[in-house]
Amino acid sequence: MGSSNKQPISQNNTIDDVDIDSKITGCEKNSYLWLMGLGFDVQESDGSLPNEKKIKVVFVVGGPGSGKGTQCEKIVQHYGYTHLSTGDLLRKEIKTGSENGTMIQNIMNEGKLVPSDITVGLIKKAISEIDNDKFLIDGFPRNEENLSVFENLTGIEPEFVLFMDCPKEEMRRRLLSRNQGRDDDNEETIRKRLQVFEDSTLPVINYYASKGKVRKPFSPQHNKQDHQTSDTYFKNNHPLPSEIQVLCCVDTYSVFIDRRKFAPYIC
Numbered sequence: 170m171g172s173s174n175k176q177p178i179s180q181n182n183t184i185d186d187v188d189i190d191s192k193i194t195g196c197e198k199n200s201y202l203w204l205m206g207l208g209f210d211v212q213e214s215d216g217s218l219p220n221e222k223k224i225k226v227v228f229v230v231g232g233p234g235s236g237k238g239t240q241c242e243k244i245v246q247h248y249g250y251t252h253l254s255t256g257d258l259l260r261k262e263i264k265t266g267s268e269n270g271t272m273i274q275n276i277m278n279e280g281k282l283v284p285s286d287i288t289v290g291l292i293k294k295a296i297s298e299i300d301n302d303k304f305l306i307d308g309f310p311r312n313e314e315n316l317s318v319f320e321n322l323t324g325i326e327p328e329f330v331l332f333m334d335c336p337k338e339e340m341r342r343r344l345l346s347r348n349q350g351r352d353d354d355n356e357e358t359i360r361k362r363l364q365v366f367e368d369s370t371l372p373v374i375n376y377y378a379s380k381g382k383v384r385k386p387f388s389p390q391h392n393k394q395d396h397q398t399s400d401t402y403f404k405n406n407h408p409l410p411s412e413i414q415v416l417c418c419v420d421t422y423s424v425f426i427d428r429r430k431f432a433p434y435i436c
């Protein structure tokens with residue numbers, strides 16, 4: 170981008186958009202470059218699907234049986250989101266009897282992951298068919314390939330990532346007593362699904378944690394998952410004014426800096 174198009178620093182700029190030399194002071198420049206250097210998320214995607222509507226996405230991730238679907242059902246009652254369960258989209262695809270259906274069924278029964286182009290294709294189709302601009306995408310991304318295909322095909326960055334952290338034994342116990350008639354809720358497939366979660370999904374969650382995007386609905390007082398904590402993430406997820414910048418995130422806390430006063434604060 171040429172320098173004539175450069176704009177003042179704001180939350181909507183990337184480093185390339187900002188006329189670093191003439192528009193901001195040395196102090197601001199240093200803090201901005203420092204944030205970029207540390208890999209903090211100082212860029213914002215415009216949340217657009219090519220030629221389509223602008224949308225907001227929250228990814229809801231966690232191991233099998235960690236309570237992702239249950240949590241999403243509660244959130245949609247209050248915050249205007251549409252719940253898109255990727256597992257449900259795949260199960261629907263199986264029922265259509267499409268070419269991919271049998272392949273998806275076999276992969277699910279093995280507890281493995283469906284190729285990303287299929288899953289992302291179904292998510293994109295659902296988003297474009299539903300008249301809403303806010304989506305909870307449940308059970309996605311499951312691996313690094315999912316993440317890169319989603320970013321490449323949609324250009325969307327999640328607002329944040331809700332991580333339903335849950336002990337392995339508890340997930341196993343919940344799945345074995347779920348009673349929804351799912352073919353993959355059996356000892357052998359559950360073992361494989363838990364392994365896929367550890368090997369492929371945890372690295373994606375760690376990637377988002379390094380960008381300060383992970384929120385865990387967990388109450389330290391009661392030492393368990395907690396819907397009220399989850400609520401606060403949705404209540405407080407207003408866009409930051411352009412002068413406020415996230416400096417770093419430690420677990421569920423974030424350190425902000427107010428550019429007007431150069432004063433850090435925590436919340």
Ligand SMILES: Nc1ncnc2c1ncn2[C@@H]1O[C@H](COP(=O)(O)OP(=O)(O)OP(=O)(O)O)[C@@H](O)[C@H]1O
Nearest residue numbers: 232233234235236237238239240256343344347394
């Ligand atoms: N906080 C909780 N405490 C106890 N049981 C729970 C809790 N949350 C969900 N459950 C139960 O655990 C089971 C699994 O929950 P849910 O279907 O929401 O998990 P999930 O993460 O969406 O699973 P999957 O990835 O297999 O679709 C359900 O029977 C649900 O009722």
Ligand SMILES: O=c1ccn([C@@H]2O[C@H](COP(=O)(O)O)[C@@H](O)[C@H]2O)c(=O)[nH]1
Nearest residue numbers: 255256276277280281282283288308309
């Ligand atoms: O993004 C996804 C989501 C799901 N799968 C496959 O579906 C099953 C069941 O998913 P749930 O979220 O538990 O309903 C999962 O084990 C995978 O086989 C997928 O491949 N990609």
